[in-house]
Amino acid sequence: MNSSIDTFIRAEIVSFTRDPGDADLPQPGSLAHYSDGLLWLKGSRIHTVGHYSDLSHQLPSDSHVIDYRGKLIMPGFIDTHVHYVQLDIMASYGRQLLDWLNDYTFPEECRFANHAHAEALSNAFLDEMLRSGTTTAQVFGSSHPGSVDAFFTACQKRQLRMLVGKVLMDRNAPDALMDGISGIADSERLIEDWHGNDRLGYSVTPRFAPTSTKIQMDAAGALLRNDSTLWLQTHLAENSGELDWVAELFPGSQDYLAVYEEAGLVGPRSTFAHGIYLDNGMRRRLADRGANIAFCPSSNLFLGSGLFDREAAKQTGMAFTYASDIGAGTDLSGFGTLKAAYQVGQLGGQPLTAWQGFYGLTHGNAKALSLDSHIGQLAPTYEADFVVIDPNSTALLTRRAKHCTTLGERLFALMMLADDRAIYETWAGGICQHRRDL
Ligand code: GUN
Ligand code: ZN
Numbered sequence: 001m002n003s004s005i006d007t008f009i010r011a012e013i014v015s016f017t018r019d020p021g022d023a024d025l026p027q028p029g030s031l032a033h034y035s036d037g038l039l040w041l042k043g044s045r046i047h048t049v050g051h052y053s054d055l056s057h058q059l060p061s062d063s064h065v066i067d068y069r070g071k072l073i074m075p076g077f078i079d080t081h082v083h084y085v086q087l088d089i090m091a092s093y094g095r096q097l098l099d100w101l102n103d104y105t106f107p108e109e110c111r112f113a114n115h116a117h118a119e120a121l122s123n124a125f126l127d128e129m130l131r132s133g134t135t136t137a138q139v140f141g142s143s144h145p146g147s148v149d150a151f152f153t154a155c156q157k158r159q160l161r162m163l164v165g166k167v168l169m170d171r172n173a174p175d176a177l178m179d180g181i182s183g184i185a186d187s188e189r190l191i192e193d194w195h196g197n198d199r200l201g202y203s204v205t206p207r208f209a210p211t212s213t214k215i216q217m218d219a220a221g222a223l224l225r226n227d228s229t230l231w232l233q234t235h236l237a238e239n240s241g242e243l244d245w246v247a248e249l250f251p252g253s254q255d256y257l258a259v260y261e262e263a264g265l266v267g268p269r270s271t272f273a274h275g276i277y278l279d280n281g282m283r284r285r286l287a288d289r290g291a292n293i294a295f296c297p298s299s300n301l302f303l304g305s306g307l308f309d310r311e312a313a314k315q316t317g318m319a320f321t322y323a324s325d326i327g328a329g330t331d332l333s334g335f336g337t338l339k340a341a342y343q344v345g346q347l348g349g350q351p352l353t354a355w356q357g358f359y360g361l362t363h364g365n366a367k368a369l370s371l372d373s374h375i376g377q378l379a380p381t382y383e384a385d386f387v388v389i390d391p392n393s394t395a396l397l398t399r400r401a402k403h404c405t406t407l408g409e410r411l412f413a414l415m416m417l418a419d420d421r422a423i424y425e426t427w428a429g430g431i432c433q434h435r436r437d438l
Contacts, residue, residue, distance in 0.1 A: 003043035007430065008059060010052050011068035011388065013037035014407070015075055015378035016363045020355040022314075025408070031355070032378070033407060038065075039073055041384045044159070044430035049378050068388055071424055074358065075376055076135025076385035077334035078365035079324050081233065081273040081294035083140040084125040084151055084164075085109050085118075086327025097239040097303050100328065108327075109167075110176045112142035118150035126154055130434040132333040133423040135385040136366075136375055138163040138203055138233055138271055138294075138323075143177045145186040152194045159198065159429035161375055161383065163231050165205030166190055170216045173207075184219045191223070195230065199374075199383075199429070203231035203271075209246050209259045221264030231269045231369070234260065236293070237282075238274035239305050257282045266291050269370055273325060274299075275318075276306040283316035292368040293318060296325035297340035303328050307348050321368045322360045334361045335418040342415065354411035384430040389414065393422040393436075 013034040020026030038055045040047045048055065059065070085108065092104040112118045118141075129137060141147035141164055148166045155162040168183045179186065187204060195202035206212045206220050224230055237243060237256050246256045253259045257278070260266050268290035275286075275293030286293065295308045313320045322337050323329075331337060338357040345352045366376025374383050391410065392398045397417055404410045414422065426434040 003045070005043055006047070006060070006063065007041040008063055008065040009039045009041075009068055009073065009388075010065050011037060011039070012072045013039060013049060013378060014072060014358070014411070015049070016359040017377065017379070019364065020359050022353065022356065024353065026355045030359075036069065037073070039378060039386070041430050044384055046378060046380055046382045046384050048380050068424075070392070072389040072391055073378065073386050074389060075362040075378055076387055076426065076428060077133045077361045078369070078371075078376065079129070079134050079137040079334070079337075080271055080292070080321040080365050080369060081296055081323035082137050082326045082329070084122060084326075085112050085140065085142045085147060087121060087125050087128065088327075090327045091330060092327070096241060097305060097328075098241050098245070100303060105327070106174050106177055109142040110174065112144045112147040113176065115146045115150060118142075118144070118147045119154070122151040122154035126158060126160070127434075128332050130426045130428070131423060131436075132420045133387040133389070133426050134332065134334060135387075135426060135428045136161045136163075136371065138231065138369060139165075140205055140207075140233065141166050143167040143169050143179050143183070145190055148190050149193075152197075152200055155200060156198055158433060159431065161199035161371065161385065161428070163201045163203045163233075163369070164194075165203035165231075165233060168204075168206040168216055168220060169211040170213050172211050183216060184223065187220075187223060191227070191230065195227075201229075201231060203233045206234050206265070208235040208242070209256065210242065210249055214263070217260070217263035217265065224267065225264060228269075231271070232265055232267065233271045234265065234273070236260065236272035236275050237277040238300075239303070240277065243277055255282060257285060261285070271321065271369070273323065274305065274308070275320070276300065276308050280312060280316050283312060283318040287317040287319070290319070293320045294323040294325070295320045295341065296323045296329055297344045298330045298336060299325035299328035300344065301340055302330050307344050309348060309350075310345060310352070311348075311350050319368045321365045322357075333420050333423075335415060335422065337361070338415045354408055354415050357415050358411055385428045387423055388425040388427070389418070389422050390424040390436070391422070393418065393424070397422065
């Protein structure tokens with residue numbers, strides 16, 4: 001993208017400079033809100049953001065200003081845990097985690113041995129993601145290294161900021177999906193080819209403790225020790241059957257988290273999906289290491305896994321992020337994830353404000369992934385990844401908005417009622433990558 005090209009967009013703009021807190025109103029100084037704002041891009045980055053009336057006199061006389069008054073611009077949504085290879089098994093009926101993995105997930109992931117399939121699904125997934133307003137995700141491939149090459153290639157073409165990894169699995173899975181000794185060598189090759197290339201990063205990806213031997217997890221830990229810029233993604237304490245299985249497989253470990261600690265997998269760039277069944281001791285250990293739990297509410301409801309405890313996370317200082325966990329999750333849209341997070345919260349007496357929700361989906365998720373110097377805010381020098389939201393995308397939303405008097409009420413109505421139809425445009429790297437009405 002030519003760094004000298006100016007783009008000017010006039011719209012309402014909302015971005016969080018820091019955590020707004022839990023109160024009904026955001027803490028002073030945490031919210032940048034311009035009801036008639038201007039977003040000024042230079043190439044792939046944000047040049048400046050402010051009130052239109054303050055900035056309009058600085059615009060060159062022949063500037064074309066894209067006029068999106070009536071629409072709302074926010075930073076692109078971030079999804080910290082998602083499986084692109086499971087797109088086609090979303091909404092597969094039935095039962096709980098371990099059966100669902102055997103009945104649907106593993107057979108589906110076998111299809112990614114075929115490179116053409118991996119390419120087609122990479123592009124289909126990115127189309128869906130951008131249509132839902134998500135501009136960055138931390139993504140599981142399958143255990144085939146080609147599934148990750150295909151995904152990185154598709155992301156690079158679109159100039160997206162994305163984290164991906166090849167699943168490591170050397171036991172308790174179908175033969176066609178197990179990698180054995182080659183899994184680490186394949187990961188090293190992918191790291192060499194892709195990590196730090198343009199906006200792409202590698203996330204070391206042991207699926208979860210039951211499908212990796214101690215030898216494989218130790219080797220994954222060695223990769224992380226060797227390069228502190230790598231990310232780590234896996235699953236932790238999602239389901240009670242899974243807990244029993246881990247206890248049986250690792251009788252010498254104090255608890256599930258200790259299995260990962262002993263392999264050197266718990267650090268500031270580690271994301272553990274779910275973390276429903278943790279005690280406060282485990283939460284504090286995660287907090288001490290700066291790791292985060294990806295809260296995947298629509299997945300947890302779909303698989304009947306359980307209710308994530310946000311309050312306990314906050315009290316112990318454990319970071320958590322918001323994620324779709326497609327294909328167990330039922331919604332690629334960030335709005336859908338927040339709606340499910342609100343509902344899970346309500347069942348535990350822990351309602352979620354729209355401030356917390358949208359901060360989490362943007363700046364909060366970026367921070368937990370150590371990407372907050374690049375994305376998650378609309379501010380000078382940040383990468384130009386953002387969504388243009390149409391608050392009138394449905395007649396119902398328009399009716400509801402008429403009863404709203406504050407920004408907080410409008411954001412909450414979006415969180416509960418909006419879906420991908422409200423994503424008017426999605427921009428990434430200064431490029432409009434999705435427009436609803438095309
Ligand atoms: N645990 C291990 N693998 C998976 C997976 O693919 N999805 C979910 N939800 N949990 C897992
Ligand atoms: Zn998952």
